[in-house]
Amino acid sequence: MNRRIKTLTWGAIPLVLLASLVSIDRIPGTNINLSVPYAAEGPGPTINTLGQVDGEDVISIRGADLDEAEGNLNMTTVSVRTGMTLSQVLSRWLFTDDTIIPIEQVFPPGQSAEEVEESNRSAFVSSESSATIAAMNYLDIPVEVEVVEVLKDSAATGVFEAGDKLLDIDGTAISTPGDAQKIVRSKAPGDAITIGYERNDRKSQETITLREHPSDPAVALLGISMMSVPMSDIEVDYNLEDIGGPSAGMMFSLAVVDKLSPGALNGGKFVAGTGTIAEDGSVGPIGGIAHKVRAAEDAGAEVFLSPAANCAEAMSAKPESITVLKVDSLSQAIDQMAAYNQGADYQTCS
Template identity: 40%
Template sequence: MSRRAATLTVASVLVLVLGMVGALLPVPYVALMPGPTSDTLGTDDKGVPLVRIDGQRTYPTDGHLNFTTVTYRGGPGGRIDLLTALRGWVEGDVAIVPEETVFPKGESQQKVDEENTRQMRDSQESAEAAALNELKIPIRNQVQVDSVQKGKPAEGRLKPGDEIVSVDGAPATSVSDVTGRVTRRKPGDPVTIGYRRDGKDGKVTLTTVPAPTDAKRPVVGIVLADRFKFPFKIDISVGDVGGPSAGLMFALAIYDKLTPENLTGGKFIAGTGTITPKGEVGPIGGIQQKMIAARRAGAAVFLTPAGNCKDALAARPDGLRLVRADTLKSAIESINVLNGAKGTIPSCENR
């Protein structure tokens, strides 16, 4: 073999080896894929209803109201390799996204999982409140300290589980009410917070500090959550699923179980969307993968938050009708129209 041929052979082998090694190097991307869907009107694999109501009359249901999920591969604890990322970019049901869109910088996978669990818990409570508000069933709202941030003014002064009852003497009626009153001040201003702990009332005056992401916004270092006192017990059981995006479907299931009419009319309806206690539906992530999961499960109708309509239209699977859901009320009305009631159904095309 000539020297030139030998050199080319060695170079080719080196390029091949380097290419193979490079393809197996971890990259800071996450692969999002269609996840399982679950019928909020049905039961889990142990026969336990996903939504169970005790202490209030319920009615038989039919059809499906499925919430959808997204699974992922990658993350700080186990990054995907370049080859997997490249393969995902050409597959129609996989989205390859930068790692920080799922795992914010500086946060571990455990921290993200804990936050997703908290969001799921909050979304369930918001769904319960939204359904009961829609049914005009009275509930009582509490503003509760969910966590206290280290190094902030509230550390050692307020505790998780404290009920916030007032801000500078004005009653605290909701999280937005409390945060609004605090943020109307300037960093360095004092704020007096009334709280209830273990049945006893107390007050604490804190000096606000600038928010880490906005020096003009004052904070005291507490994460708040709306908590509600319901007149009867509602249990939602979904295993280890996290995040807030099933709120709309939980609320619809609760509404359906508490009303004598069969909401779905036997139809297979799936959907997604966050929900507020007032019934407002918000956008979510992974809409493409969730639609694919819904269609594979058998859904013909997909309830879509208005903020996701553009992306949903661009990736809608064949045979799946997109119904725009702005509020719990509008979603219920749209389903009723699908079942023959008079009215129009808002779509993503005319958002």
């Protein structure tokens, strides 16, 4: 009996050690990291773009009469877990619908977590600008380009300030950030450009020598982030933090149109969706849409707006109580919701 007890005891030690190793992310007293190079993607928060977060409108619009919002136009997100132990990865793979992906898909080689976060934040700001442009274009409201931020130690440092309105570059009028970026990208580092701008209702010009982009020395960089704003007294502000990437663009644009036009685009229903938005209103594909469909369905959404290019992946979520509509532009998204609400013909993902 004593021999058996000793055998069981010694045999259990390796199992206990193995269980400990797969359950910790760092060996105590050392800098040895035991987390595995994988991440888990799953359903993230879904937020009503017509509503509020922490007592503040997700999208606030001033300078215009607003239509009273009804129902929901929810943006959807994907949650990403990193720094997991082997046991945590196995647990999420076995007991959840999470997708396990190589960590390189979250943090590309050569980029730090801070650089990825900054890139996502920049993409989010860009999507806000595109959402505004697309909505204003749909509503036939002219827009202009405003400086949001000036990068430190860049060609624009000390020249431009947040709030400046950019009018033209080398004599070519610009009306969107895309116009400005196209001209700058056509130049080389070291080239000089002349920018017309307006500050406090006073117009000026400055000649600036472009610098190298930090990630590609062959690409010219001006060093400002921009967004489009209506030329009228209308001001559109997006008040979400800690969310990055461009995938909320379409839902932002729909919410702006809904607030500035009569009637409810969603027919008062709970609509969710995702998709990038371009300045011309075209809707582009995004990642993780199956998780977003599940999140929307779990939240009680009746309709989900999916980019046409994501339809197959969206249906892999096997939705049961939610209708997934196929869209490829802002105007089509509005038309699809109208057709659904009126009982007319609409296109679904299938």
